[in-house]
Amino acid sequence: MLYQNVFRKKTLFQASLLTTITCLLFIFSTTNLFGQQRIVKSINTNWQFHKGEVANAGDRSVSWENVSIPHTWNASDVMDDEPGYYRGVGWYKKTLFIDNSWKNKDVYIFFEAANQIADIFLNGKKVGSHIGGYNFFSFKINDFIQLGEGAGVTANEITVRVDNTHNENVAPLGADFTFYGGIYRDVYLIAADRIHFDLDNYASKGVFVSTSFVSADKANVLIKGAFVNNNAKAKKLVVRSVIKDAEGKIIASKETAFKSNAASSNSFEQRIDNILQPKLWSPERPYVYNVVSTIVDKETNQQVDEVVNALGFRWFSFDANNGFFLNGKHLKLVGANRHQDYPGMGNAISDAMNIKDIELMKQMGANFIRIAHYPQDPTILETCDRLGIMASVEIPIVNRITESEAFYNNCKQMMVEMIRQSYNHPSVIIWAYMNEVMISPRYGDKTPERDAYFKTLANFAQQLENLTRKEDSTRYTMIPFYGNFDVHYKYGLTKIPMVVGWNLYQGWYGADINGFDAFLERHHKEVGDKPLIISEYGADVDARLHDFTPTRFDKTAEYGNYYHQHYFKAMMDRSFVAGMALWNFVEFNAEARTETNPHMNMKGIVSAAREPKDVYWYYQAHLLQTPVIKIGARNWTLRSATATDDNDSYCTQPVEIYTNQNEIEVLLNGKSLGKIKADFGVAKINVPFSNGNNKFEAISVDKNVREKDVVDFQFILLPKKLNSTKVPFSDIHVSLGDERFFTDTKENIVWQPEQAYTPGSWGYIGGRIFKLKGNDRLPYGSDRNIINTDLDALYETQRVGLEQFKLDVPDGAYEVTLHFAELSTDKQAEKLVYNLDKNAGEAATAEQRSFDVFVNNIPVINGLSNTNYLLPVTAYSVKTKISANNNEGITVSFKALKGETILNGIEVRRVY
Ligand code: GCB
Ligand code: CA
DSSP: OTTTTTTOSSSOOOOEEEEEEEETTOOOOGGGTTOOOOEEEEOOSSEEEEESOOSSTTOTTSOOEEEOSSOOTTTTTTTSSSSSOOOSEEEEEEEEEEEGGGGGSEEEEEESOOBSEEEEEETTEEEEEEEOSSSOEEEEOTTTOOOOSSSSEEEEEEEEEEEOOOOTTSSOSSOSSOOOOBOOSOEEEEEEOSEEEOSOSTTSOSEEEEEEEEOSSEEEEEEEEEEEEOSSSOEEEEEEEEEEOTTSOEEEEEEEEEEEOTTEEEEEEEEEEEEESOOBBOSSOBOOEEEEEEEEETTTTEEEEEEEEEEOBOOEEEETTTEEEETTEEOOEEEEEOOOOBTTTBTOOOHHHHHHHHHHHHHHTOOEEEEOSSOOOHHHHHHHHHHTOEEEEEOOOBSOOOOSHHHHHHHHHHHHHHHHHHTTOTTEEEEEOOBTTTSOOTTTTOHHHHHHHHHHHHHHHHHHHHHHHHHOSSSEEEEEEESOHHHHHHTTGGGSSSEEEEEOOBTTTBSOTHHHHHHHHHHHHHSTTSOEEEEEOOOOOOTTEEOSSOOTTSOOHHHHHHHHHHHHHHHHTOTTEEEEEESOSBOEEOTTOOSSSTTEETTOSBOTTOOBOHHHHHHHHHHOSSOOEEETTTTOOEEEEEOSSTTSOOEEEEEEEEESSSEEEEEETTEEEEEEEOBTTEEEEEEEEOSEEEEEEEEESSTTOOOEEEEEEEEEEEOSSTTOSSSOOOEEEEETTOOSEEEETTTTEEEEEOOBOOTTSEEEESOEEOBOTTOSSSSSBOOSOOBTOSOHHHHTOOEESOOEEEEOOOSEEEEEEEEEOBOOOOSOOOOOTTOOSTTTTOOOOOOOOEEEEEETTEEEEEEEETTTTOOBTBOEEEEEEEEEOTTOOEEEEEEEEESOOEEOEEEEEEOO
């Protein structure tokens, strides 16, 4: 029921339908070629912004900063060491120079979004308010603007109060992403003729296009909508819809004549049937037609308004056993979720940056996107239409609801806005809502209250479901659940949507990765009539961290690869899995997160700077039809490790190559290392890297395939014995309590995982790896944000209780740097709701400690303690100069005075 609000206008007259003419391949008279269109122009530049409340916008006592839109006030405070970010009020103002000739027009202001409550004022008078941070909204402003006589423009002042304060009645209430405040998408002025397509229908196009029937042979199109005649007199009008193919050729059209009364709103409905041999829309060929809807004033025979919409001919269905079908053909939906922010910019990003993400997804071979957890910039769906990516779009109810009428109504409004605003995009196949709402019952374990809350949730889900189906019967619905099967089943949630989405993290938040396969089987067995999409799955990858024997939650690239390879195969193997959207396409800001890259959720398969990680190439190898050969860990070009052989000539490390070729030949510095068969998209080989540059090439054994890949790896070989003459010692950087390699890409330093001391070499003596008390998930180290450093990964790991760190370096002058951070602290970490592990984030009891540090018997640190430099989760470093004599090397000794000794990192550099 798209039109329930069309008739809320002041005067309501029934338009009389005079004639209806259908003509296929109708050629129009030239008078319409340059028909009048509405004026649409952005007003993004030259705004002023004040962070905080302002009594009135003219207040000169407050300071205003020049900004342009898109703008957020949280671009940088989400990355600092101070927990939290500004959630409050911000004011915007701008002088609007409006054309005097717009006197005769209907003028609107249109926002693509403002987060999250916006109040709009013009010349000091309130125009209106909008609630919700992710949908478009618009207001008619004729009654508020001042226009002078004659030619030229008149200055008007617009002010906008935006508020992103937490509000219990506005979704999202809490989530693992940042709720950036501000006017963060484009703002437009629209000036339309007094006769125009409806501009008061939830900031939608006012014209709704659907296909009532599509087959390969023929298609029927339905165009519905409303228009207004805001003239003081009745008008004879023609509403004309023209379908043009991608080349601009008219293939069908329809005209409907109306007599519209003065100040009236009129609905219309046009059918264009029997379009023969329509070019179907699909990921391989996303053929987009245009529907150009115009209104012609019969008196003057002039076009007065025009709206253009995309039209794709496609049909689709979900089947609980066999998955998804597009245009009658089986197609597995494979793609990703996507957040909308960039580092340093927050959510205030350009159209080009939005478009680029979708292009990157397409280049990977994705055919599906879950636009989560909220509707995004209009360019996103436009690009999906154009590139052939099917979309699920979602309103931002995340983790929990508030049991209030205001909350329910706001959510329903968001749903109606979303559907009407994005209705005409052929890429949209699913409307979704309520991400993981069963995860955080506000009543904890209090059973009766909790039970009531879950029942309320189920009831509200049903209401949203009904509303969605009533608004749009041409799409499917989905609710993305979290991985507790029983609770969703018990409260009937699995019955409500047309497609069930599961967000599953076995092998990440949950211990056993095989639990994923078991869960899929369980769904199929117990709710076998429900089509299924894995709406989220993912693992955090800090591309700077590597380990060839990775473990869950170590954030290494290698664990991420293992996780995705397991999941992808499990889903491809099961036909009842209709599709998947990995979490997440991009690394995104989640201010409350800590871990190795604080404030970031690193599950992105492209980095925050949009650099693909290995997993991206893995999917590409599976999804593209054209030859793909991509060397894995290709961003890890600066490596350093200890020689594998006794001559210090090489170090062997495994490398994965992602490919859709059967067999790959690998060359190192021009010499073949042999041929390897690929297994489900991955060819693996051990590579003997030598000191210096290693030119690594992968080519197809199939001589007809030209595609190949080359990566230059810089390898710094460390000698097995530090007095090696073949590879003279120069420097070493060791992360204690760590099993990973950590490449600091800013300083081009490679931190080695720790090792135990053996004579002639280097390493620790005594002690144990630090592990956070009561946290079973982290294999070692802490996940806290370390203050005063960007090298969180280094300081988060630690060796406890060590006696010495020894390096059998040759005689010479050295610089030794020691790094410490107190990881055992009772300073409470913020509890994160997505944190499925109950114990995680629990406060550890602060250890009291004090110890002396000697370097070659010189007392460098006297009584390092929690009462002096050793502040909780704060980086502390000391650099000392020392000489090694008599072949005794360097010995750093730790002497406990109270509690246990610690060391987080050590660097040794030979000076001469
Ligand atoms: C989820 C949430 C998503 C989080 C993700 C994660 O289940 O739906 O918002 O970002 O997990 O990375 O923890
Ligand atoms: Ca902060």
